[in-house]
Amino acid sequence: MTSQDEGKSRARPDKAVLVIAVVLVGIAALVAWDAAHLSARVSTYSRVGAAAFPYTVAGALAILSLVTAIAAFRGTFPERAPLEIGPLGWVAGGLFLQIAILPFVGFSIATGLMFALVARGFGGKPLWASIPAGIVLSFVLYVLFSKGLQLSLPQGPLERLI
Amino acid sequence: MESFDALLSGIALATQPINLLYALIGVTLGTAVGVLPGIGPALTVALLLPVTFKLDPAGSLIMFAGIYYGGMYGGSTSSILLNTPGESASMITALEGNKMARAGRGGPALATAAIGSFVAGSIATALLAFVAPAIVEVALSFGPADYFALMVLAFTTVSSAFGGSMLRGLTALFIGLCLGLVGIDLQTGQARLAYGVPDLLDGVEVTTAAVGMFALGETLFVASQLSRSQETIEAVRGSVWMTAKDWSRSWKPWLRGTALGFPIGALPAGGAEIPTFLSYSMEKQLSKHPEEFGHGAIEGVAGPEAANNASAAGTIVPLLTLGLPTTATAAMMLAGFQQYGLNPGPLLFTTNPDLVWGLIASLFVANTMLLVLNLPLIGVWVRMLSIPRPWLYGGILVFATLGTLGANPSQFELSMLAGLGFLGFLMRYFDYPVAPVIIGLILGPLAEQQLRRALAISQGDPAALVETGLSIGIYVICALVLLGPLAMRALRRKKAGSDIRPAFED
Numbered sequence: 001m002t003s004q005d006e007g008k009s010r011a012r013p014d015k016a017v018l019v020i021a022v023v024l025v026g027i028a029a030l031v032a033w034d035a036a037h038l039s040a041r042v043s044t045y046s047r048v049g050a051a052a053f054p055y056t057v058a059g060a061l062a063i064l065s066l067v068t069a070i071a072a073f074r075g076t077f078p079e080r081a082p083l084e085i086g087p088l089g090w091v092a093g094g095l096f097l098q099i100a101i102l103p104f105v106g107f108s109i110a111t112g113l114m115f116a117l118v119a120r121g122f123g124g125k126p127l128w129a130s131i132p133a134g135i136v137l138s139f140v141l142y143v144l145f146s147k148g149l150q151l152s153l154p155q156g157p158l159e160r161l162i
Numbered sequence: 163m164e165s166f167d168a169l170l171s172g173i174a175l176a177t178q179p180i181n182l183l184y185a186l187i188g189v190t191l192g193t194a195v196g197v198l199p200g201i202g203p204a205l206t207v208a209l210l211l212p213v214t215f216k217l218d219p220a221g222s223l224i225m226f227a228g229i230y231y232g233g234m235y236g237g238s239t240s241s242i243l244l245n246t247p248g249e250s251a252s253m254i255t256a257l258e259g260n261k262m263a264r265a266g267r268g269g270p271a272l273a274t275a276a277i278g279s280f281v282a283g284s285i286a287t288a289l290l291a292f293v294a295p296a297i298v299e300v301a302l303s304f305g306p307a308d309y310f311a312l313m314v315l316a317f318t319t320v321s322s323a324f325g326g327s328m329l330r331g332l333t334a335l336f337i338g339l340c341l342g343l344v345g346i347d348l349q350t351g352q353a354r355l356a357y358g359v360p361d362l363l364d365g366v367e368v369t370t371a372a373v374g375m376f377a378l379g380e381t382l383f384v385a386s387q388l389s390r391s392q393e394t395i396e397a398v399r400g401s402v403w404m405t406a407k408d409w410s411r412s413w414k415p416w417l418r419g420t421a422l423g424f425p426i427g428a429l430p431a432g433g434a435e436i437p438t439f440l441s442y443s444m445e446k447q448l449s450k451h452p453e454e455f456g457h458g459a460i461e462g463v464a465g466p467e468a469a470n471n472a473s474a475a476g477t478i479v480p481l482l483t484l485g486l487p488t489t490a491t492a493a494m495m496l497a498g499f500q501q502y503g504l505n506p507g508p509l510l511f512t513t514n515p516d517l518v519w520g521l522i523a524s525l526f527v528a529n530t531m532l533l534v535l536n537l538p539l540i541g542v543w544v545r546m547l548s549i550p551r552p553w554l555y556g557g558i559l560v561f562a563t564l565g566t567l568g569a570n571p572s573q574f575e576l577s578m579l580a581g582l583g584f585l586g587f588l589m590r591y592f593d594y595p596v597a598p599v600i601i602g603l604i605l606g607p608l609a610e611q612q613l614r615r616a617l618a619i620s621q622g623d624p625a626a627l628v629e630t631g632l633s634i635g636i637y638v639i640c641a642l643v644l645l646g647p648l649a650m651r652a653l654r655r656k657k658a659g660s661d662i663r664p665a666f667e668d
Contacts, residue, residue: 020592024333031340034355038347050347053610054354057339064333071329078593087385091555095378095580098563102573111563115556121385124552134556141564149216151568 016080017072024065032058090121106156111138165295172519176527181224184217185524188225189531192232197239197543198554200380202249203474204490204597206233208372209561211498212568219502220517224524226498230491231283231528234474235536238275238467239543243268243396249490251434251470254442258455258462263396265458273404274412274460275467276536281413282420282468283529286475289424291522294511297483301508306616307626309484311633312430313609316480316488318640319431321598328647330594337585338602341366348607349614361574366582368497368604370566372490374579375596377562379586381555386591395547402537412464415445419468427476430486431639434473441469475525482506482518485608490597493604 035054071077094117102110112135119130139158145151146159153159175181191213196206210229214222241252242259255275262271304312321331344355345365356362404412422444423437445461446452455462478495480486485507487493499506504514511518536543549557566579586596613627620626628634 017592027337027340031343031355038350038352038354050350050352050354053613054343057336057343060332061336061340064329064336067329068333080591080593081387081390083386083591084388087388088382091382091385091559092584095559095583099573099576099580102576107564107567111560114563115560118381118559119552119556122388122552122555124550124556130552130556134560137557138560138564141560145212145564145568149213149568151212151215152571153564153567154571154573 012075013073014075014077015072017068017077021065021069021072024061024068028058028061028065031061087121087123091118094118094121102154104156106159107153108135108139108142108158109156110154112136165291168295168515168519169291169523171516172521172523173526175220175516175520176224176523181221181520181524182527184221184225185228185527186531188228189232189235189528189535190228192229193236193239193532193536193543194232194546196233196236197546198236198549198558199240199244199246199547200384201233201240201558202237202247202252202376202491203230203233204249204372204494204600205376205380206236207491207494207498208369208376209565211369211494211501212565214498215501215568219504220520222502223498223517223521224527226495227521227524228528228531230474230495231471231525231532233491234471235276235279235532236543238279238470239272239536239540240547242271242275242463243544244547249434251438251473253435254438254466255463255470258442258459258466260396261456261458262460262463263458267458267460268396269402270404270408270460271458271463272540273402273537274408274464276533277404278412278416278419278464278468279471280529280533281416282423282470282472283475284526285417285420286424286427286472287522287525287529290428290475290479290525291519293428294479294483294522297479298508298511301483304484304508304632305630306612306619307628308630308632310609310612310616310627311636312484312486313605313612315636315640316430316486316601316605317598317609318643320488320601321595322643322647327593328644330592331598334589334594334596334598335602338599339606341371341599342603342606342610348611359574361572361578365607366578366603367569367575368493368500368600369569370575370579371582371603372494372497372600373562373565374582375586375589375599376490377558378579378583379590379596381559382583382587383590384555386587395544402540408460411460415441415461415465416468418444418448419465419470420472423469423472423474424476427473427488428479429476430480430484430488434470434477434489437469437473438466441465478522478525482510482521483508485510487601487604490600493600496604 031054035051038051094114097117098110098114113131115134115137116127116130119125120127124130142153142159146153191210192206195201195209196203207229214225217225237252238255241247241256242263245256245260247253247256259271259275262268317335321335322328344362346353346363353363419441422441426437427434442462442465445465446455449459449461451459477489477492480488481492481495485505487496496506504510563576563579566575589596616626628637
């Protein structure tokens with residue numbers, strides 16, 4: 001298929017783009033709703049309070065959502081390649097794991113495990129090799145940054161050793 | 163000659179041994195990170211910002227200047243050898259330079275990019291030193307309405323950067339403006355879009371957003387297209403030195419690229435890729451060998467690369483004199499200033515002249531260091547390119563989360579990083595530009611402040627926004643930028659007859 005008839009061969013409406021339009025109008029509603037609950041309009045010294053700018057942004061997003069919906073029906077968004085769920089899942093899983101266990105195991109272990117899962121997603125070494133490698137790397141960085149630059153990173157059992 | 167004296171004292175500051183060391187660390191780290199595939203200067207600066215947290219403002223900004231220029235040099239190396247431009251401004255370098263590398267002329271391509279960047283960077287920094295004080299003089303008379311108009315212009319041009327879709331650019335901008343709304347409204351003290359979450363009261367951190375959207379977003383995107391992207395590194399064969407013929411074909415493109423890049427970069431309008439494209443087509447027209455273009459013409463690397471660096475120095479003009487970032491990289495520089503409570507703008511030149519001129523002087527220092535360091539060390543940088551992808555992307559995410567946690571060691575901040583990373587990934591997948599989000603996030607609150615100030619002065623009369631000649635002129639330009647492409651397409655459609663493509667989308 002050439003780039004000229006791109007999109008024309010796809011199913012219309014482009015459902016994913018339609019979802020984007022719905023999300024955008026949702027954000028617009030959220031911003032407007034939040035602005036409506038500000039008490040800014042009683043401000044005496046300026047008629048333009050804290051709500052004016054949010055209303056403008058919400059209005060613009062609502063218009064953009066409408067244009068996005070039109071684009072979905074016309075199928076004018078660029079061609080997309082299918083997602084490869086496997087590698088994506090490993091990387092996303094690594095990030096979620098790091099967030100979940102960070103308060104309990106500290107920076108080095110949480111980040112090391114994240115490193116190993118991300119490396120696995122990109123077709124890297126088996127986990128038994130990359131998990132220790134990741135933890136060692138993160139621990140070295142922890143020492144460098146907490147001792148050298150006095151940045152306070154979340155501590156866990158490993159960090160308390162030093 | 164007041165500015166000349168100020169520049170001299172800036173040079174004195176920048177050449178103190180400890181500051182030279184900061185500059186050296188900055189250029190080394192900047193090059194090392196910038197050379198990694200897919201990492202552009204903006205992400206380099208965002209990733210390395212936490213390294214500068216504990217330094218004093220002067221040392222930090224000097225290291226910053228080094229990181230900025232180092233990231234640009236590193237980016238051109240990976241563009242040439244790997245064809246992975248980290249940002250749109252390196253696309254031409256990647257296009258033409260990679261062809262040269264494939265033809266076994268990688269060495270001269272790297273050399274002409276490095277020396278061209280040095281020449282362009284030096285001339286442009288000198289111009290910056292002379293132009294900035296003049297603009298400061300003018301800018302002191304600007305009122306809030308003028309500033310608001312300038313910011314609207316920056317928003318408009320950043321989101322309608324040419325080649326992309328205006329719909330997606332504007333959507334990205336307004337998502338950034340939404341993120342910028344989060345937190346306490348400074349004028350009334352009310353929390354907006356915080357939903358009672360205390361961590362949100364301070365707003366969304368610009369560095370978290372930049373690292374999340376660029377680093378995590380890019381990593382997730384590459385992972386989602388893993389089997390489609392096979393990268394091949396072109397080995398640097400033969401000498402890295404340029405022959406006499408290479409020199410004679412390079413020096414004019416360097417100067418022409420500088421002449422294009424600096425003024426366009428210095429306009430408060432953004433779009434670093436425009437001068438590189440202009441330079442490329444100009445060199446192609448002026449060349450005696452137009453047939454070589456597209457197959458590895460040295461002019462096609464020398465000109466655009468000089469234009470890229472000159473416009474990068476140019477963007478520092480509106481950043482320092484007006485507080486107006488027009489590229490994602492400049493937005494990160496602004497974040498760097500803000501971490502010390504410094505607000506770039508005309509007043510900074512009188513309140514902190516040492517800092518401003520120290521920064522300008524250290525751009526010279528960094529530029530010179532890079533020329534000396536880079537070509538001899540090219541072998542080291544090439545080795546950085548051959549890091550296997552699992553380690554590379556694992557390492558990028560380790561550094562990304564390290565920087566975020568170093569700035570704010572909380573689970574919440576890490577969740578924000580991941581959330582913004584997924585947003586960045588989805589935007590990348592649906593071909594939305596990411597830079598307008600960053601510009602909207604950092605510039606949105608400033609624009610709102612100027613708008614409300616202007617309207618407070620006029621007691622709510624919106625006519626005050628278009629009272630000065632400058633603001634009227636700027637809005638006319640904005641209208642042209644937004645409506646021009648629509649009108650052009652409508653005309654073209656009339657000629658073509660039956661084309662049903664919608665005008666807003668392309």
